[in-house]
Amino acid sequence: MKNFKKLLFSFLFFALTFSANAQLWKKLKKKAQQKLENKIEKEADKKVDSILYGKKKTSKTEAPKTNTADERLKSYGSASINHTNLYGSFSVNDLSKTKVNKQGKKVTITGFWRTSDADVFDGYILTIKNVENIDDLKNKTVKIPEEATLKLAYNALVKGKYTYERGQEHAPQNFEVIAGTSTITFNKDNNVSLNFSGDVKLVNHKDNEDFVNNTPAVINGMINTTEPEYTITKEIKTKEKDAVDALSKDEKMAMFNKAVPTVNIPSSFSFNKSIELKMTDDRGDSQNIVFLTGSYPDIYGISINAEEMQGQEMLVVNTPKSSTMFMNMAGMKIKKSTSLAQMGNQFNMEDKLPEEGDFEYKKTGKTKTIIGYLCEEVKVDYDYTNSKGSVSFWVSEDFPIQNKALPMLGMKMNNPYFSGFVLEMNSSHQGKEFTMQVVSVSDKSVNINTNDYKKMGF
Numbered sequence: 001m002k003n004f005k006k007l008l009f010s011f012l013f014f015a016l017t018f019s020a021n022a023q024l025w026k027k028l029k030k031k032a033q034q035k036l037e038n039k040i041e042k043e044a045d046k047k048v049d050s051i052l053y054g055k056k057k058t059s060k061t062e063a064p065k066t067n068t069a070d071e072r073l074k075s076y077g078s079a080s081i082n083h084t085n086l087y088g089s090f091s092v093n094d095l096s097k098t099k100v101n102k103q104g105k106k107v108t109i110t111g112f113w114r115t116s117d118a119d120v121f122d123g124y125i126l127t128i129k130n131v132e133n134i135d136d137l138k139n140k141t142v143k144i145p146e147e148a149t150l151k152l153a154y155n156a157l158v159k160g161k162y163t164y165e166r167g168q169e170h171a172p173q174n175f176e177v178i179a180g181t182s183t184i185t186f187n188k189d190n191n192v193s194l195n196f197s198g199d200v201k202l203v204n205h206k207d208n209e210d211f212v213n214n215t216p217a218v219i220n221g222m223i224n225t226t227e228p229e230y231t232i233t234k235e236i237k238t239k240e241k242d243a244v245d246a247l248s249k250d251e252k253m254a255m256f257n258k259a260v261p262t263v264n265i266p267s268s269f270s271f272n273k274s275i276e277l278k279m280t281d282d283r284g285d286s287q288n289i290v291f292l293t294g295s296y297p298d299i300y301g302i303s304i305n306a307e308e309m310q311g312q313e314m315l316v317v318n319t320p321k322s323s324t325m326f327m328n329m330a331g332m333k334i335k336k337s338t339s340l341a342q343m344g345n346q347f348n349m350e351d352k353l354p355e356e357g358d359f360e361y362k363k364t365g366k367t368k369t370i371i372g373y374l375c376e377e378v379k380v381d382y383d384y385t386n387s388k389g390s391v392s393f394w395v396s397e398d399f400p401i402q403n404k405a406l407p408m409l410g411m412k413m414n415n416p417y418f419s420g421f422v423l424e425m426n427s428s429h430q431g432k433e434f435t436m437q438v439v440s441v442s443d444k445s446v447n448i449n450t451n452d453y454k455k456m457g458f
Helices: 002-053 068-073 249-259
Strands: 077-083 089-092 099-103 106-112 123-128 139-144 148-155 172-176 179-186 191-202 215-226 229-233 268-280 286-293 300-303 313-318 322-329 332-339 361-370 373-384 387-396 421-429 432-449
Touching (some): 089 148, 123 179, 123 191, 139 148, 148 179, 148 191, 172 191, 268 300, 286 432, 313 432, 373 421
Parallel strands (some): 099 229
Antiparallel strands (some): 077 089, 099 106, 123 148, 139 179, 148 172, 179 191, 191 215, 268 286, 268 432, 286 300, 300 313, 313 322, 322 332, 361 373, 373 387, 387 421
16 A cells, blocks of 8 residues: 555656756746846836836735634534533534544544633544544444543533623533543534543532532533534654754764765766656646666656757656756756755655555456557545545556666566556546556667766755
8 A cells, every 4th residue: 555655646746846847947047137137127117106106105905804703603513411410401502613633543523612701622622542544433432531532621501502691600611531432423524423421520610619620420412513624634753852952063963964965876877768758637738758767676867858948958867865967058067966865755745645444456457558568457446534536557567667666657576466567547636637658668878977967056
């Protein structure tokens, strides 16, 4: 499953960012000239305006009106809680949307109601542990505190809708259920229902001015809301670090070298094959990429379209540890190397992709011929909460080129689910279509003497 994530991420990354790389040097070439022209133009405009109109008076722009107040007044459900001690029945019909968030294996179900004018937490938080797939909670009962925790906060005297009245009595409660159960029922984007019961300790507002929870009771209740919002948050594991000021000079230098590692590349690269790839996005716009391969199992090049570079040459060479751009601008050769460690997670999209267990590879039995090679379709369908889509891989076992590092394509050496070389990939995600297809393979000799290029930092 990890391979599928990497494939889909690589596909989206190239589709969204490759054309931007092709424009890089065209923009650099014009940057200085544009900056000067813009400055002259602005100064000229100011002078003309001053002559024709005098000094302009600043005017205040009226802020656009929003429906924020209307949204706050709308209720998305109701709730009720019965107490065996002190307060009898509590009910409220002024609820916010329920928010369901999955972070790692933890799911948090949160919502708010209005039972007080005090600026305090007023609502519910159900936190469920060890959830592999959020769909497993569609109709599930969890034990408290072994499998979940439930926090409730409310004014126990409210019956239906809270309205402020001067001098009115309040019975604020804020506690976690000590022991009990909660049953979760939801239907995708339509509704969420919670039913719960358990042992608690209540605040007796008449005899307890310090609002201490010291009155044992048993509660049972329900919460029903509509139009829930689902989110997925990537779990981030952090390590404790010593304060920089406490580090020695050598330790600081070691930290700097780790953050900005030195990139060493070979004195030359040689490629003898080119694979031209056509990518088409959901708008129908297409972009061609040329991959270069040689005798390396894990090094490849990417050639930028010469038309977009306005006659300039640009080639990116990727190795297992670095990515280097080689550029030839009007006879001036420049190179820029970046280590993969330095790049870090700046293009990480895994938190936006389905998690393991939400999809599987399936051979459909369909075949077709692409540039003379017979290909078999392997398909992945996924329907994960608010995310739905599919990816089809057209795989040939007869394709002669092998390169395990080549994005989306060189699958023969590193995919445990199917063997072969991917000659076409079709992705459908949230109604948007993306296609990537190999359109030609040819002999092409490209040799790069890296020492001929001057280093550039930016």
